[in-house]
Amino acid sequence: MWDDCEFYPENGIEVLLLMSFVKIGDNNELRMHDQLRDLSRDIVHQENFKEPGERSRAWLHKEASDILETHTGTRKVEALCVDFGLESHACCLTNEEFSDLSNLRFLQMGTMQTWMEILSIARKLKALNLTGCSYMVRTPDFSAYETLERLILEECESLVHIDPSIGYLKSIVFLNLKNCAKLSRLPVEFDSVESLTELLIEGTSIEEFPVGRGVMKKLETLSATCCGSLTQISTSISDLKSLSVLTFDLTKLPDSIGKLESLIELRLFGTRFTDLPDTIGNLKSLRVLDIDYSFIMKLPSTIGMLLKLEELHASHCYNLKGEIPSNVERVSCLRILRIDCTNICSLPTSIGLSHLQTLDLLGCRELQFLPELPSSLVIDETSMSVINYHCRRLLNTSIYAVLALVVLWDAAASLRLSLVNLADLTYTIVLNFFSLVNCTFVSLIACYSLGYILSVAF
Structure with missing residues (x-):
C-alpha cells in the first residue's frame, strides 16, 4: 500500500517517531498525535477551500455524503469516511455515486446495505476490513480486487462460505478469519494464494489446513488456536519453509515439525497432547517455546539442542513431572524459564545459564532441591x-x-x-x-x- 501511494515509510516514520508525532501501539498499529492530525487536515483543506470533492480526503460525514449525493467527487478523492447510521436513504447509494472516484484507496462506511455493490468499482483497493459483519453468510466476489493486500473478516459469526474468487488475490499478504465460528473449510481455490505471509484462523471450525498442496510458500505466521474441529495437521507442514511463528492447540504434533528451519516462535498454549516429538530439537532458529497450560508430561531430551532458545514457558503444566533435562545447560541464550505450578521435582545440579534473568518456581510443590543459581537472575x-x-x-x-x-x-x-x-x-x-x-x-x-x-x- 505504501509503495502504491509512492510513500517511503522506512525513513519518514522513523523521523516522526523521534519527534513524538506518532508511536507504534501494542498491536503494531500506527498511532498519531492530535497536533499532527490537525496539521494534516489543515493541509488537505488548503487543497481546495470551497469544493470538498476537489480534495484528496473527506473525513467529515457531511462533506463525504454531499460528495456522494451531489456527484461532485473527482479523481482527486483518495479517502472517504461516511456513516449514515440508521438513516434510510443510505440504502439509495449505488455504484453511480462512486463512479467518478476512480482513485479511491480508502473507504470507511457505517451501516450500509449496498456496500458489496459499491465496492465493485474500487479497483485499487489495498485493504478491506469487514470485521463484525454478523449477517454475512458468503463473502463478496473478490475478482475485481487483484491489488488487495489485507483482508479482515474477523467476528463474521454467520460466515460459512468464502467465495472461490479469493484465488484471484495475487497480492494478498494478510488474511484474518478469527472467530468466524461457522466457517468449516477454505475453498480449493485457496491453493492459488501464493503471496500470503500471515494467516489467522483461530476460533473457526476449519477441519483441515491446506498444507501439502504446494501452497503458501511465503507464509510466515500461522495462528490456529481454539479450532475445535482441527485436531491434527498434515506432516506436510514441513513444506512451509518460511514459517517463523506457529500457534496451535492440537491433539497431536507431527514429527515433521522439526523441519521448519525458519521457525522462531512455537506456541502450544493449552495443547492436548502429552509429549513433544524429539524432532523439536532440530528447530535451530527457535527462540520461544510456549507450552503453558498444556498436558505435556515431560520435556524432550533434545531440548538441549535448541541453542538459540531464549524463552521456555511451561507454567501450569500440571502433568509435567520429574526432572528438567540436564542438557538444558547447553541452552546458553536462555533468559526466561517459567515452570511455575508444575510437578517438577528437581533442576539440573548446576544451572550454568549465564543469561538467565527470570526463573519462576512459584507453586512447584514437588521441588526438593535448588542448585547453585546464576548471578544474572534479576x-x-x-x-x-x-x-x-x-x-x-x-x-x-x-x-x-x-x-x-x-x-x-x-x-x-x-x-x-x-x-x-x-x-x-x-x-x-x-x-x-x-x-x-x-x-x-x-x-x-x-x-x-x-x-x-x-x-x-x-
Missing part, C-alpha cells in the same frame, strides 16, 4: 520485589542456596519462604538475613518443620 519490577518460593518439599539443605540467591537481590523488600520444609534458622542463615538491608517483611507461614528461630534474627 527481580522483576512488576513483582513488587517479592521473592516467593512456596515450594512445599524444598529440603532444609537447599535453604542455603535460597538465601545465597536472596543476598544477590539486595533490592528485595519482602522474603516469603512459605511452605518450605525448613527445620531451623541457624546462625549462618541469620547472617544472610542481615544482608537484606531493604527487607521489611519476612513470611514463614506453614513452615511446619521449623523448630526454632534465633532471637538475634529480629
Whole structure:
C-alpha cells in the first residue's frame, strides 16, 4: 500500500517517531498525535477551500455524503469516511455515486446495505476490513480486487462460505478469519494464494489446513488456536519453509515439525497432547517455546539442542513431572524459564545459564532441591520485589542456596519462604538475613518443620 501511494515509510516514520508525532501501539498499529492530525487536515483543506470533492480526503460525514449525493467527487478523492447510521436513504447509494472516484484507496462506511455493490468499482483497493459483519453468510466476489493486500473478516459469526474468487488475490499478504465460528473449510481455490505471509484462523471450525498442496510458500505466521474441529495437521507442514511463528492447540504434533528451519516462535498454549516429538530439537532458529497450560508430561531430551532458545514457558503444566533435562545447560541464550505450578521435582545440579534473568518456581510443590543459581537472575519490577518460593518439599539443605540467591537481590523488600520444609534458622542463615538491608517483611507461614528461630534474627 505504501509503495502504491509512492510513500517511503522506512525513513519518514522513523523521523516522526523521534519527534513524538506518532508511536507504534501494542498491536503494531500506527498511532498519531492530535497536533499532527490537525496539521494534516489543515493541509488537505488548503487543497481546495470551497469544493470538498476537489480534495484528496473527506473525513467529515457531511462533506463525504454531499460528495456522494451531489456527484461532485473527482479523481482527486483518495479517502472517504461516511456513516449514515440508521438513516434510510443510505440504502439509495449505488455504484453511480462512486463512479467518478476512480482513485479511491480508502473507504470507511457505517451501516450500509449496498456496500458489496459499491465496492465493485474500487479497483485499487489495498485493504478491506469487514470485521463484525454478523449477517454475512458468503463473502463478496473478490475478482475485481487483484491489488488487495489485507483482508479482515474477523467476528463474521454467520460466515460459512468464502467465495472461490479469493484465488484471484495475487497480492494478498494478510488474511484474518478469527472467530468466524461457522466457517468449516477454505475453498480449493485457496491453493492459488501464493503471496500470503500471515494467516489467522483461530476460533473457526476449519477441519483441515491446506498444507501439502504446494501452497503458501511465503507464509510466515500461522495462528490456529481454539479450532475445535482441527485436531491434527498434515506432516506436510514441513513444506512451509518460511514459517517463523506457529500457534496451535492440537491433539497431536507431527514429527515433521522439526523441519521448519525458519521457525522462531512455537506456541502450544493449552495443547492436548502429552509429549513433544524429539524432532523439536532440530528447530535451530527457535527462540520461544510456549507450552503453558498444556498436558505435556515431560520435556524432550533434545531440548538441549535448541541453542538459540531464549524463552521456555511451561507454567501450569500440571502433568509435567520429574526432572528438567540436564542438557538444558547447553541452552546458553536462555533468559526466561517459567515452570511455575508444575510437578517438577528437581533442576539440573548446576544451572550454568549465564543469561538467565527470570526463573519462576512459584507453586512447584514437588521441588526438593535448588542448585547453585546464576548471578544474572534479576527481580522483576512488576513483582513488587517479592521473592516467593512456596515450594512445599524444598529440603532444609537447599535453604542455603535460597538465601545465597536472596543476598544477590539486595533490592528485595519482602522474603516469603512459605511452605518450605525448613527445620531451623541457624546462625549462618541469620547472617544472610542481615544482608537484606531493604527487607521489611519476612513470611514463614506453614513452615511446619521449623523448630526454632534465633532471637538475634529480629
